[in-house]
Amino acid sequence: MKLPKVAFPSRDGIPWWVVSLSLVPSKGxxxxxxxxFPIVGAYFPAWLICLVIGGIGAVLLRTIFLALHVDGLLRxxxxxxxxxxxxxxxxGWLVLFGQ
Amino acid sequence: MKTERIKGSFPVGSVLALSALVxxxxxxxxxxxxxxxxxxxxxxxxxxxxxxxxxxxGGRLQHLAVEPNQPVHKGDLLYQIDPExxxxxxxxAEASQAQAEADxxxxxxxxxxxxxxxATSERRHHQAEDEKDLAWRTVTRLKPLAEQxxxxxxxxxxxxxxxxxxxxxxxxxxxxxxASQVAVGDVKHAEAILKEAVAAVEHARYELRQTRVTAxxxxxxxxxxxxxxxxxxxNQVLFTLVSKDQWYALAPIREINLAPIHKGDCATVYxxxxxxHPLRGVVESVGWGVLTDYMKENDRGAPYVxxxxxxxxxxxxxxxxxxxxxxxxNQHLLRLGATANVEILHxxxxxx
Numbered sequence: 001m002k003l004p005k006v007a008f009p010s011r012d013g014i015p016w017w018v019v020s021l022s023l024v025p026s027k028g029x030x031x032x033x034x035x036x037f038p039i040v041g042a043y044f045p046a047w048l049i050c051l052v053i054g055g056i057g058a059v060l061l062r063t064i065f066l067a068l069h070v071d072g073l074l075r076x077x078x079x080x081x082x083x084x085x086x087x088x089x090x091x092g093w094l095v096l097f098g099q
Numbered sequence: 100m101k102t103e104r105i106k107g108s109f110p111v112g113s114v115l116a117l118s119a120l121v122x123x124x125x126x127x128x129x130x131x132x133x134x135x136x137x138x139x140x141x142x143x144x145x146x147x148x149x150x151x152x153x154x155x156x157g158g159r160l161q162h163l164a165v166e167p168n169q170p171v172h173k174g175d176l177l178y179q180i181d182p183e184x185x186x187x188x189x190x191x192a193e194a195s196q197a198q199a200e201a202d203x204x205x206x207x208x209x210x211x212x213x214x215x216x217x218a219t220s221e222r223r224h225h226q227a228e229d230e231k232d233l234a235w236r237t238v239t240r241l242k243p244l245a246e247q248x249x250x251x252x253x254x255x256x257x258x259x260x261x262x263x264x265x266x267x268x269x270x271x272x273x274x275x276x277x278a279s280q281v282a283v284g285d286v287k288h289a290e291a292i293l294k295e296a297v298a299a300v301e302h303a304r305y306e307l308r309q310t311r312v313t314a315x316x317x318x319x320x321x322x323x324x325x326x327x328x329x330x331x332x333x334n335q336v337l338f339t340l341v342s343k344d345q346w347y348a349l350a351p352i353r354e355i356n357l358a359p360i361h362k363g364d365c366a367t368v369y370x371x372x373x374x375x376h377p378l379r380g381v382v383e384s385v386g387w388g389v390l391t392d393y394m395k396e397n398d399r400g401a402p403y404v405x406x407x408x409x410x411x412x413x414x415x416x417x418x419x420x421x422x423x424x425x426x427x428x429n430q431h432l433l434r435l436g437a438t439a440n441v442e443i444l445h446x447x448x449x450x451x
Binding site: 031033034035036038043045046073074075076079080082083084086087090091093094098 | 110111112113115116119120122123126127129130133139141369371374375376377438440442
């Protein structure tokens, strides 16, 4: 797969998405605040939020893959989507709370 | 939907599944490693020192100068206990002191009289010695005259008797002098009583001062629930003063995560009063002991061990004390006992 050359402030040799991820400043996620979320008077831990993000991510990926006909290429659907969901959740953790 | 799988071609599905699995595992390990380096706790509390405010003396609460939750400054009057009984006690002590002073003056005068008496006795002693010497000289002078019958033996015997009387009189005068010397004594007793009276006055003044209770730190009044008129025992706590000089977060950190924590480490503290506002903190110390229910000390001193065995043990947590910097500017976020999130060596406040 060949990525299109983009007029994005990319550095040579580094994929554009890595640059854009690293360009997201730590201050940019400061609005997230404390790693604990109040829901009707109780504080829910950050990892629970990441679990939800992972679950939603898995469902979204499944929908996208179905729409793009990628789903047909896959085998071991349960393992694949579980792993992809975990990845999304873990990366969500790193981005939101990992700084 | 038509799905085709070409036999013998590259197994895309299996490779994707495997790479997703391996990727997820690797990222999970990385996240676990990172979390181990940056211990955090979402069950911390905001903490500060507090002082139980009590008067050292008892009495009726005459004037209460503060309201619940009011900020106070060091030295401010908090409340006043009815000073009248303590004023009366002070007057009584002062009267006792005046009496003791008068007694001391009396004792000094009596001492002067006794010293004069002792001086008189001394002079009488010298006088008696002189008279004894004179009597002896008379005896020695008369003896040869009596032997040659120039004077009668009667005269000589009278002289001897006068000499013996003079010796007795001298012994008497010596004893009288010794007695008067011993009787002089001193005024230490009266001085000691005066010292005692002075100390009693100081104590009464101290107790009178203690009827005014002032704030010994800058802080806030909490748990105040009485009004003027309440009768207080000595040392009875009326309310608690929460210090605002220095605030802390107490973060319970699992023992397995204590290793990277050192004094002076940066920490991000979120008070849940405003969870979007990171506060910068500095690790001060890690608690050296917590009470555990696994082994309890009892009266006999022998440990009580529960007769059961768990397969899975919950990690013990130790409170890490984190000093919050710039507490004065963020006073609205700091209340004793507020829930806090703490990220050590980590978080928004540690990047700035």
